[in-house]
Amino acid sequence: MLRGSKVGLRARHEEDIPILEAELYDDVVNSSRAESRPWRPITPGSKDSPAAVDHKEQGHVRFSVVELDGGALVGTATLWDIDTHNRSAHIGLGLLPSCRGKGYGTDVVAVLCHYGFVVRSLRRLQIETLSDNAAMLRSAERNGFVREGVLRSSAWVMGEFLDEVLLGLLVEDWK
DSSP states (O other): OEEOSSEEEEOOOTTHHHHHIIIIITOHHHHHHHOSSOOOOOOTTOTTOTTOOOTTOSSOEEEEEEETTTOOEEEEEEEEEEETTTTEEEEEEEEOGGGTTSSHHHHHHHHHHHIIIIISOOSEEEEEEETTOHHHHHHHHHTTOEEEEEEEEEEEETTEEEEEEEEEEEGGGOO
16 A cells, blocks of 8 residues: 555555445536546446456556545545656546545645656656646645646536646656
């Protein structure tokens, strides 16, 4: 397990999947804001679950996020679109509703940076988030990410196009 100050990132356990589906994916608005593809219902236990892990997929690493104090599941974290040639990747996370506003997001971003830069030897990490996602913007900037631009009207979310903010962090600028 990778450890931060508040949370740990560990392998996804089978018992995590129904919780992540019910509390993150089945929340249509939250899921639509977090994913770049349209929401659709998934049958519980389906192999098509967005919470399931495909261990053969080398371009995505999915973690379950747990509290260090007690081990309770608090969400999910992902290093995705890993490009080994350019040594870059994107990061993302989702916290269960009851776990938001506790500083876990900032800690998750820090642990993902450690994983990307130290364990995977990447040079650049990137985040794209909706421009009104103040929590993710704060978590990214507290970890040294720099706003590099706005992708105007780039995300179709619940009937409207929204702006996304692009943030980047280079290994030499990382704390």
